[in-house]
Amino acid sequence: xxxxxxxxxxxxxxxxxxxxxxxxxxxxxxxxxxxxxxxxxxxxxxxxxxxxxxxxxxxxxxxxxxxxxxxxxxxxxxxxxxxxxxxxxxxxxxxxxxxxxxxxxxxxxxxxxxxxxxxxxxxxxxxxxxxxxx
Amino acid sequence: xxxxxxxxxxxxxxxxxxxxxxxxxxxxxxxxxxxxxxxxxxxxxxxxxxxxxxxxxxxxxxxxxxxxxxxxxxxxxxxxxxxxxxxxxxxxxxxxxxxxxxxxxxxxxxxxxxxxxxxxxxxxxxxxxxxxxxxxxxxxxxxxxxxx
Numbered sequence: 001x002x003x004x005x006x007x008x009x010x011x012x013x014x015x016x017x018x019x020x021x022x023x024x025x026x027x028x029x030x031x032x033x034x035x036x037x038x039x040x041x042x043x044x045x046x047x048x049x050x051x052x053x054x055x056x057x058x059x060x061x062x063x064x065x066x067x068x069x070x071x072x073x074x075x076x077x078x079x080x081x082x083x084x085x086x087x088x089x090x091x092x093x094x095x096x097x098x099x100x101x102x103x104x105x106x107x108x109x110x111x112x113x114x115x116x117x118x119x120x121x122x123x124x125x126x127x128x129x130x131x132x133x134x
Numbered sequence: 135x136x137x138x139x140x141x142x143x144x145x146x147x148x149x150x151x152x153x154x155x156x157x158x159x160x161x162x163x164x165x166x167x168x169x170x171x172x173x174x175x176x177x178x179x180x181x182x183x184x185x186x187x188x189x190x191x192x193x194x195x196x197x198x199x200x201x202x203x204x205x206x207x208x209x210x211x212x213x214x215x216x217x218x219x220x221x222x223x224x225x226x227x228x229x230x231x232x233x234x235x236x237x238x239x240x241x242x243x244x245x246x247x248x249x250x251x252x253x254x255x256x257x258x259x260x261x262x263x264x265x266x267x268x269x270x271x272x273x274x275x276x277x278x279x280x281x282x
């Protein structure tokens with residue numbers, strides 16, 4: 001089932017089970033936005049170090065993955081008072097349509113948020129058509 | 135916001151984990167209630183202690199240090215997050231919005247009778263870490279059991 005549909009099917013959520021890791025993982029919440037020249041995916045992956053972020057594009061599928069370090073030894077004797085999250089890897093995949101220029105996809109990570117830039121294919125970018133004088 | 139946790143298999147494992155998480159939520163936190171933090175979409179938080187200190191971890195992805203205000207009021211830690219206005223251009227069209235961009239105040243009652251004497255706070259990879267050193271009277275006292 002597609003969670004996201006755009007007019008050109010630029011970004012759709014793919015079947016998570018097809019390429020998902022075997023370990024338990026969290027699905028990071030995302031914002032997907034469209035600008036004049038690109039689509040943007042912003043995924044929240046707090047607790048992940050930049051070097052543990054993996055973004056792959058393969059056969060039309062964009063896969064984002066973040067590995068979270070296990071708690072260190074000194075926290076093993078901790079006494080929990082209140083617990084709402086546990087260190088857990090992140091994974092989410094999206095089907096990318098032909099309206100995206102796949103060769104120009106880029107990503108950066110800051111403050112626990114992964115941002116993936118998906119430039120629009122040339123055919124979708126707005127073009128100004130000059131009126132020629134006769 | 136809570137991200138969804140997925141266990142590829144079996145489904146029952148995840149169900150039990152969530153049920154266990156729900157049942158283990160503290161009732162003593164009067165400022166939030168049992169259902170408040172589950173329903174309001176607020177930032178996920180852990181509170182734990184060891185012999186010397188209390189520790190608070192809060193997921194704050196995308197939030198800058200200058201947007202966080204920490205206060206200690208008696209034995210309460212108040213975490214206030216004031217988001218800078220979003221710089222949204224008119225050209226942007228959101229296709230999906232799952233992230234939360236709201237101001238929030240969270241008050242955590244520390245289970246001790248007097249205020250902590252020392253504390254420090256850091257942010258790393260979108261997680262806020264606060265360490266509050268326990269006053270002497272709040273430290274765990276070990277009692278030796280001697281034979282008769």
